[in-house]
Amino acid sequence: MLFIKKIKVQINVTSLSELPDAARQLISHAGTSKIFVFYGDMGAGKTTLIKELAAALGVTEAVTSPTFSIVNEYIIPSGKAYHFDFYRLKKQSEALDMGYEEYFYSGNYCFIEWPEKIPDLLPEHYTRVSITALDDNRRQLVVENI
Template sequence: MDININTLQELAGATPEILKYAGINKIFLFYGDMGAGKTTLIKSLCAALGVKDEVTSPTFSIVNEYAAENGPVYHFDFYRLKEQGEALDMGYEEYFFSDNYCFIEWPEKIAGLIPDQYTGVRIAVAEDGARQITVENI
């Protein structure tokens, strides 16, 4: 599924379509360059799931946990990981296999640890600032 938006502010409008398309998948992998809008989109997804907490990038903490109506939502940012073993040390399995929503930024840093089923979200930025969001269930 492809979604085209003109500005970063329009990312929120893509949220219901992405959640509907994902179906029962609760693991989301977000790909895109720095500043593409991954965290902004995750904020909108969290709001749609009933998260009342402030959603911020967990760049330094690696994972943030947010309270939501149907259980916790986990938000990962693996950008600063130097090696995949750091995710093992933090107990990533407890999160990924908890049957709660997991939003993962920079999943390429932990490629060997990704579950078999997930929803991939790629955000590409055009020169004019427009974004193409490609969503794929794996």
Template sequence: MDIHIKTLEELAGAAPDILQYAGSNKIFLFYGDMGAGKTTLIKSLCAALGVTDEVTSPTFSIVNEYAGTDSPVYHFDFYRLKEQGEALDMGYEEYFFSDNYCFIEWPEKIAGLIPDQYTGIRIVVSEEGVRQITVENI
């Protein structure tokens, strides 16, 4: 699934389509350069899941938990991890295998810990500022 977004404000409209496309996958991996719009897209996905909490990047806390309509939603930012073992220390398994939504920024930092099934989202920003969002179920 490919989506082209001209402004970050358009991301909200894409969120329900992305969730529908993902089907039963609840692990989402977000790839993209700094400032590509990963956190902004996660805010839109959280809103579509009924989250009313303020959604912010968990850069320093590594994980934020939000109250969704039916269950918690977990938002990870592994950018500051120096090694994969730090995710092991925080008990990532309890989150990833909880059957709750997990939105993961910078998953390349924990490549060896990624579950077998997930929805990958890659955001590429063109020189004109258009974002191409590629969504793929694995």
């Protein structure tokens, strides 16, 4: 039986200039996990952080929010990275219709915004990132391997 050690870390970000380092810390903390789920209020900075994660992985093209397309695909040196935004989903079956399994179980990086819209579809193991806006510039990231 495989046991994943659940370690929770906190990363405090006080300015946008600290985001590249925070992104590298997140990737390091995740280890071999390539599924990241992001929790946070609207405007907390989920997409901004995902842009930095993509840059840290080698994405050279512009990273944008997939609010209307649901998923964006990016090429990285080791394969692909997928960025999901499930905010607009009305029911989980919409994720089934788009073939989420092909993405989540592809072995590629997946960055998932609004995972609370698909709670029954999340993989068994992932890296959870909770973002709390402390003020206009400061964010607290709580990172946990699930």
